[in-house]
Amino acid sequence: MNNLQQKAQQLLESGNYGLIVGYEKGTSGKARPVFIRKAEHASKLIFDESCDQNIAVYLYRQEIKHDKKKVIVANHHTLKSIVELAAENQVFDGDFMVLAFAGNGDIIELNTFEEIEKHVATLYHGLTEAEAAMMKKIEDMSLEDRWAFWENEFSKCIKCYACRASCPMCYCPTCTVEINQPQWISVPSHTLGNLEWHVMRAMHLAGRCVTCGQCGKACPLELPIQLLTYKVALDSKQFFDSVAGTSICADNALAIFKPEDHENFIR
């Protein structure tokens, strides 16, 4: 048993914690989320490079909402999402403990939002090189080419809403697409309606996307839709100096105005 498994076993045996949300070995070399309630199952837990899914999305789910105190094994995407969820009052201080990992693999216990916020401040915020290269490729396109590119991508979307289900920030019990009085976004999957959905999703994530890329990973058609929310994330950094998932205060770039704001472009 490795450190993580031992730790998990201890926590569950202590009786103070009832549930551990983490990763287990999946198929095809991938990791998948696991929910462990019994100490003897602690050996299922793993944590390695394959554990790239953002599992903060499970924290506020009805199915585990009433579980005794929870533990979540968090990669850096999950940590940032927890901070953003805290800022948006979707998770509550003291409801769960976070097990994070230091650079040398040591387990770090984070019990309060303040501790999580401090730890997140030490992490890298921004796109990976590969992601940045993809962004650049799209941004360098002419307007016509870019439109053609997205038109082609959106034509493939089947509106399965896996992107929404995988995103920790998509927590609304009634999503705009499900409102039918009035019907804001058309239900069937066609290029224009798909574009409406994805643009709306990107705008709703403005200043809130932690650039985990989970939406793109979840897409069964492998559409690079994470680039849309990355774009608004980069813009909110550039224009408002606001990076989602760094502060537990409600200070969304689009929600607040400070007299000392330097963004002359909005005057």
Next chain:
Amino acid sequence: MARIGVFICHCGENISATVDCEKVAKVASEFPGVTVSVDYKYMCSDPGQNMVKEAILEHNLTGVVVSACSPRMHEPTFRNACAEAGLNPFLCEMANIREHCSWVHEKSDATTDKAIDIVRTLVEKVKRNEALAPIYVPITKTAVVIGGGVAGIQASLDIADAGHKVVLVEREPSIGGHMSQLSETFPTLDCSQCILTPRMVDVARHPNITLYTYAEIESVDGSIGNFNVKIRLKSKSLDEKLCTGCGACIQKCPVKKIPSEFEQGLGKRTAIYVPFPQAVPNKPVIDRVNCTYYIKGKCKVCEIVCPTKAIRFDQEDSFVEVQAGALLLATGFDVLKTNFFPEYGYGKYEDVIDGLAFERLASASGPTKGEIRRPSDGEIPKKIVFIACAGSRDPAKGIEYCSKICCMYTAKHAMLYKHKVHEGTPYIFYMDIRATGKMYEEFVRRAIEEDEVKYIRGRVSQVYEKNGKLIVRGVDTLLMGQPVEIEADMVVLATAGIASPGSEELAQKLHVSYDKHKFFSEAHPKLKPVETNTAGIYLAGACQSTKDIPETVAAASGAAAKIAGLFSNDLLKRDPLIAVVKKCAPPLYSSCTGCFMCIPVCPYQAIDKEEIKDRSGNIIKTISHINPGLCQGCGTCVAFCKSKSIDILGYNHDQVCAEVEALLNEW
């Protein structure tokens, strides 16, 4: 089943000149749900209103669309007419086919088609309107007046005389503002302080006025009728109750060479000071930046000499919170400093001064006891050049507007100089002479004809120093653009009037709009000159645009009348067009997710949290709640809410979507 009445107004020819109103009425009569559709020359006239009322009764209408001017003009007229006929006023909508259509397009079929489209959208909306009842909120009958210059003083006295409480907030140690700095006033040449100081005393004495000097607005929340104003009382380092204003501390203060703000830097003051002898209140403050005790940690001479032991070195800023029904902005103006002008020496020539400094030189209470003497060597100048429009009306300097007061005060300055220095020669370089007030033109003629002020029409390109003289190079455009060079002893720049420093921050704290020059914006340039776009916040004086004293006082009394009018009612009737958080049946209760991101968005601090509890008191869900007394119905929260859980009554999602669809769908 909807029974909608459509009433198309010709507005004389304002609409019918470009829109075929008869056709609009005919087409509208065929819209689904429209029972009656007529056109008339003046719908707002009595017969026009009667048409609406009669149609409501005859056809038992469920909604009315008046297709005429902007709702800002006649919406109240027609809503009242509907109410008189027994229809809920909020079932009446205006379709704006004048400002949005006939005024901005040529006569054509397309213009008529657009008018038809506009009517159609409103018909679709009004079908979904619901009967609403107005909201009544109590009014706190206290006004907070911000700024203690002549505008703030006049307004405070007027409101207080009407029997209401006033809190006057002034950031300087004394009220009085710029008017207390002036020597004589145009066009009568009566002494400024002599006419102002009695009012200052009245303010201090008035039982309805609470005066806070050396104080600033920290924050404001709430809305018309019920503002909550937090005022920062900057530390005066003094117990005002003990201080008798004897002035012993001022006499003994060892730091005596601080340039006096009141004297525009021409005189000196001590570190513990009152700005001028007639100051109200006449009690000193310690300027902590320059006080030896605060710099070096020792001195305390003032504390030693104070007979009542009133000095408090450790006093901190304190705060008071005031409940107010209305706010009045009277924060005044400032003038550009001479260092704004590279061509006139960047402010490095001591004898190039601005108009306010000249006021102090000419004032009997000023640093030279009213003698006109140059700041550099104290000599009496033989020639003074006055340059009007220094900065004003100069788009190249970013100030396109006319500062309005300079023509008159420059004429006054030249006149005062001539009265005091008979052998002196005043020159005035001007662009135009704007003397449009009562007795103003006569005043300028007097300056030219009786006092022989030499007016030169042209601009000054450069002022430079040579052999102790200021060489003023300009052009006389009335003499075919002939170059003029004058060897002056002193130059007075009528620098542009600009917004008072801190105006922008204050406007943002109060959520009032301001223009690009940071002057506060009135709600309507003609019909609402003393109101701001924020209900319950009024304007007076030069904070809106530079004004002379008569105009400022008139505006102050006007604003005071508005506030007294507001306070004449116990309850304020408000349109119920406010935001509500939608609720639904369990187990969801509301689609609101409780992210509370709407709370910082709301400009009126109208949103708080509401707990939904089960029967045993356990919290099931916490959602947003909008205070109907505070909400102004601006809709910012509606736009921000991701789950579309907030609606504005009278403008709900369904209505807005129906309008958009009516525009997009061809029938």
